Amino acid sequence: MPTPNLRRQVSLWLLLPLVALLALDAWLTYHRAMSAAHVAFDRSLSFSLKSIREGTRLQNGQIEVDLPYLALEMFESDVGGKIYYLIREDGGRAVTGYGDLPLPPRRDTPEPYQTRFYDATYRGQELRMAALRLPVHDVPTAQTRVAWIMIGETIEPRQALAREILIGSLTQEAMLIVLALAIVWLGVGRGLRPLNRLSATVAARADDDPAPLDEAGLPREMKPLVESINQYIARLRRMQESRRRFFTDAAHQLKTPLAVIQAESELALRETKDERASLHLKRLNGAVRQAGKGVQQLLSLSRLDADSGHRVKLGTLPLDKVARSVTLDWSPVARARNIDLGFEQEGSVEVVGQRDLLSELCGNLIDNAIRYAGDGSVITVRVAKTSEGALLQVIDDGPGIAPQERDAVFERFYRSAATSSVEGSGLGLAIVREIARVHHARVTLDDAPGGGLIVSVTFEP
Structure with a gap:
């Protein structure tokens, strides 16, 4: 399972509600833009109605209109908007225009000289309509007729204006969201610096350092x-x-x-x-x-043990002299069992370690070799310097250890079936491994030429 990233999580949790708010704001902005477009275009419709009204007169009992084309030309739009108009007598004939234009709903019937705006559908198109009831008087004959003046415009120009306003608003808000997320990303990163420093301090501590963490300078x-x-x-x-x-x-x-x-x-x-x-x-x-x-x-x-809290003080010391001294100490035990215990060295070999622990490591390896190689065997303790570091080896010509058991023998109390008859506790190699760990060394088991076992302890240079 991937490790969660705090900065990414904070940014994501901010991004989701911001996107939701952006969607809501887009919806509200579009409706506000449509309302603003209606207000702007409705003024043009109202102006056209007034222009037509000034050219409407009653003559010989008939309503006549001098249609001012300038009032219609002003509605021409680059986005394909269409204009429909109608002048008709109230309840009578159509004087000019599109005779089937829908009248306003009865409840929206305007008072005389008042302009009424409404929405309608005409020939499958949505229209924004403006209607005016105009009493027309013929002074010489004292006659009066009521005329309907209606102008309708398809809503494409209004929608285009609303979309333009919406795109501009969304572009600006998207830039603000990106900028806000960048600020949050940088801010969270800066805010996490003390935590990162604390993490680095904890990671740099030694395993056996029991000192409490310093709280100075922390948020x-x-x-x-x-x-x-x-x-x-x-x-x-x-x-x-x-x-x-x-x-x-x-x-x-x-x-x-x-x-x-x-x-x-x-x-x-x-x-x-x-x-x-x-x-x-x-x-x-x-x-x-x-x-x-x-x-x-x-x-x-x-x-x-790594978690024991016991701190081992290491210093430079001659590994060859330590190994030689331990070999001499075990010589009487080897002679009592008719074992040829020898020591070899290739020059002076120094390591960084602790004398008592290295003596115990070498003693455990010799003890194991004496126990399991058997009476009359040959055991050699060898110290050398290699390209990989200082090397300590204990070589015997005994029965060795099967390859499939070479990892298990380092576990505590492990006794293989082949050596169960030999006196021992199964702790020797476990101690060797722990001492090697303290000295940053590694222990390996290999077959000896001609039979037997080679235990090698390689110290880092």
Whole structure:
């Protein structure tokens, strides 16, 4: 699912109602434009009616009209508008024009000398009509007749004017909307700068940095968020400290009685003459020794976890000397099992690390090789400098590890079926991986030439 963009969301939520408002405004603008067009063109119709009225007279009892063509020419339009007119006697004959032009509705019948505007349909066309009832007098004969003067115009010119007004208005408003969205886009981006700076600060923090975030210079709206993050960091720090204290206390409480049991079992083993009791004491001593080592390994893992909060101070040190020293420490164990444990180095090799952790890493690799390669095997510890960085290798000629299990062996407590009979807890390689992570190194497993296993730890240059 794509990550939502706040600036895009804000702009979209503003755009939708603005488009709806633009549609509503377009509808209102068009009706206002039509009303304005009616007012303008109705004045022309009224002027034409007055011009025709001045040429209307009663002569010999008949209504006659001198039609002023100038009054009709002024209605000519570039958009194809048409003019229809009619002068007729009230209830009588048509004097001139289109005799079937519709009269105004009865309820809209104008008073004498008053102009009435109305809408009508004529020959399938919509017309805007202007009608005038005009009493015409013949003074010498004292006769009076009522004449209807009507002029109709198709509404195309009015619609064209309304569309022109509408397009101009919509163009202006669309430009304003685009400008408003650009301002919102820039404004939201500027407003998000403190949040982006906060995000960059959090991303740049070390994994084990427990310090609270600085609230100085942040907008008031962001301070609750920073306070919540700081409260979470404080809770997390308290949980980490509680867990470290638990492991430390548990290890301390377990190490002492285990050491006492181991010492007592060794003492009893030396003093007993009973073979069956001696056998049980040997098993007890081995189990206690394994339990003590397991406690120590669990304590190491608890300190090395990425979320433990434990900060490791790294410095430059000679990897070759550390590995040589650890190899010498394990030499008595190897000789007791008739194992040829050797050390090779190619020049002086330095890394950035912590001596005790690197010693533990190297010791775990040698311990695993001694356990699983078996009596009479050959184990070589090798240190070299390569183009990829410093390299530490432990090579044995034992049974090796199947390719499909090489990822699983780094999981805690994992024991393959092939090595289940060998004494161990399944924590050695897990500790190696965590120490390598702390030192920004990677661990790989490969087949040794002629059989066996090569464990390689490559440190970044």
